[in-house]
Amino acid sequence: MGTFEIEGGKRLKGELIPQGAKNEALQVLCAVLLTPEKVIIRKVPNIVDVNKLIDLLQDLGVKVEKLGPEDYSFQADDIDIEYLNSQTFKKKGASLRGSVMILGPLLARFGKGYIPKPGGDKIGRRRLDTHFLGFEKLGAEFVYNEKSKFYKVNAKNLQGTYMLLDEASVTGTANIIMAAVMANGETEIYNAACEPYIQQLCKMLNKMGAKIQGVGSNLLKITGVKNLGGCEHKILPDMIEIGSFIGLAAMTQSEITIKDVSYPDLGRIPSVFRSLGIKIELRGDDLFIPAQKSYEVQPFIDGSILTIADAPWPGFTPDLLSIILVVATQAKGSVLVHQKMFESRLFFVDKLIDMGAQIILCDPHRATVIGMDRKTPLRGIQMTSPDIRAGVSLLIAAMSAKGKSTIHNIEQIDRGYQNIDERLNALGASIKRIN
Numbered sequence: 001m002g003t004f005e006i007e008g009g010k011r012l013k014g015e016l017i018p019q020g021a022k023n024e025a026l027q028v029l030c031a032v033l034l035t036p037e038k039v040i041i042r043k044v045p046n047i048v049d050v051n052k053l054i055d056l057l058q059d060l061g062v063k064v065e066k067l068g069p070e071d072y073s074f075q076a077d078d079i080d081i082e083y084l085n086s087q088t089f090k091k092k093g094a095s096l097r098g099s100v101m102i103l104g105p106l107l108a109r110f111g112k113g114y115i116p117k118p119g120g121d122k123i124g125r126r127r128l129d130t131h132f133l134g135f136e137k138l139g140a141e142f143v144y145n146e147k148s149k150f151y152k153v154n155a156k157n158l159q160g161t162y163m164l165l166d167e168a169s170v171t172g173t174a175n176i177i178m179a180a181v182m183a184n185g186e187t188e189i190y191n192a193a194c195e196p197y198i199q200q201l202c203k204m205l206n207k208m209g210a211k212i213q214g215v216g217s218n219l220l221k222i223t224g225v226k227n228l229g230g231c232e233h234k235i236l237p238d239m240i241e242i243g244s245f246i247g248l249a250a251m252t253q254s255e256i257t258i259k260d261v262s263y264p265d266l267g268r269i270p271s272v273f274r275s276l277g278i279k280i281e282l283r284g285d286d287l288f289i290p291a292q293k294s295y296e297v298q299p300f301i302d303g304s305i306l307t308i309a310d311a312p313w314p315g316f317t318p319d320l321l322s323i324i325l326v327v328a329t330q331a332k333g334s335v336l337v338h339q340k341m342f343e344s345r346l347f348f349v350d351k352l353i354d355m356g357a358q359i360i361l362c363d364p365h366r367a368t369v370i371g372m373d374r375k376t377p378l379r380g381i382q383m384t385s386p387d388i389r390a391g392v393s394l395l396i397a398a399m400s401a402k403g404k405s406t407i408h409n410i411e412q413i414d415r416g417y418q419n420i421d422e423r424l425n426a427l428g429a430s431i432k433r434i435n
């Protein structure tokens, strides 16, 4: 289990370049399975989850070539579909969430797709119903082995149809889109997730020859085509990393410029951080966060306590609520953080409480944070990171705290943040990695 030792209280100064988005990378990497032609993907983040997926694709027979530090070419012209029955696949496929999105492309191209119960964060129930209900609607047969926790879908032909998703699942929508692009006839997906990463996937598939309309909306119309070809695609900057850096700057009173953020794709992220009183300036496509002594929560118009809640896009992403929560501990004013989508993502607040934060965990979904306006700094402690975003929130808390902190299980952080310690140390942080 890896560990970070953090000396708190350091102010950072300088520029951060966001990595390519983890959650987009996981989608578009799976999409390379849809064609025997070469697909070039740029700005691929060098993080554990993405590297695991690339490894899995290689095991399946995809030829992978590294063209540069962040650029790869993939060619799925000799897929070993039997690999899906191997023990290695059962182990590797289960080790990350994103692997579930190989199902749609494999079903579309080879008529079958298998997957062990996928991993990812333990942040509540993470059902896959939407994925399989969608595949079944397209005519696939679904078999779930409860004992081995292995999911199978098979189809001779996929037939386009209308479907209303039971929820706007992100990976579910990506999977169904990839299954539908080569189905017979027309598919309509209503209540589709529509976040920028789904839009990016659709744009990439359209470049490959797919016919997807309604991109960016929650009603997608897909006209099936016989084959898809190669293309070149560039991944967006990671909006969750950008949000994490905004929070980090505010908490540590640092002056940070976040480069090339693709501002129009950040949705409500800047405005939600602004509602905590954090100043964010847009300079070209960069975000400039000045060093701020104090930031004051903006209550609602009627004077009631600010509530920050998550919702499917274009709502505020659940992946940034843990960061909001930690940043609120040093704001001036109180905030109610309402995590509606996941039921176990707020439990890490016990660590923040140990550090001296004033938080009331009302129930698994809601926490009230009474901001301390830096009157009492958090104090360094020993802790273990429970999930990727809680892990980074604890890192931010530790960087702002008085004294030394230790965070164990940093593999969770490495899952989604590229060389976070080196990048932050270059700006003045003091984070030591102990393996």
Ligand SMILES: CC(=O)N[C@H]1[C@@H](OP(=O)(O)OP(=O)(O)OC[C@H]2O[C@@H](n3ccc(=O)[nH]c3=O)[C@H](O)[C@@H]2O)O[C@H](CO)[C@@H](O)[C@@H]1O
Pocket: 023, 026, 097, 098, 124, 125, 126, 127, 167, 168, 169, 170, 171, 172, 312, 317, 318, 319, 340, 341, 342
């Ligand atoms: C690899 C990847 O891309 N992971 C992301 C993806 O996970 P993933 O695709 O697994 O998440 P889903 O969108 O399926 O669902 C996330 C949670 O929200 C709930 N839900 C979802 C839709 C809805 O309309 N109502 C609702 O309550 C689900 O029941 C579930 O508990 O999307 C999540 C939601 O943005 C993010 O946290 C994950 O980082």
Ligand SMILES: C=C(OP(=O)(O)O)C(=O)O
Pocket: 023, 096, 097, 098, 119, 120, 121, 319, 388, 389, 416
């Ligand atoms: C929950 C997350 O990831 P995953 O879906 O891969 O577990 C996340 O990125 O915050």
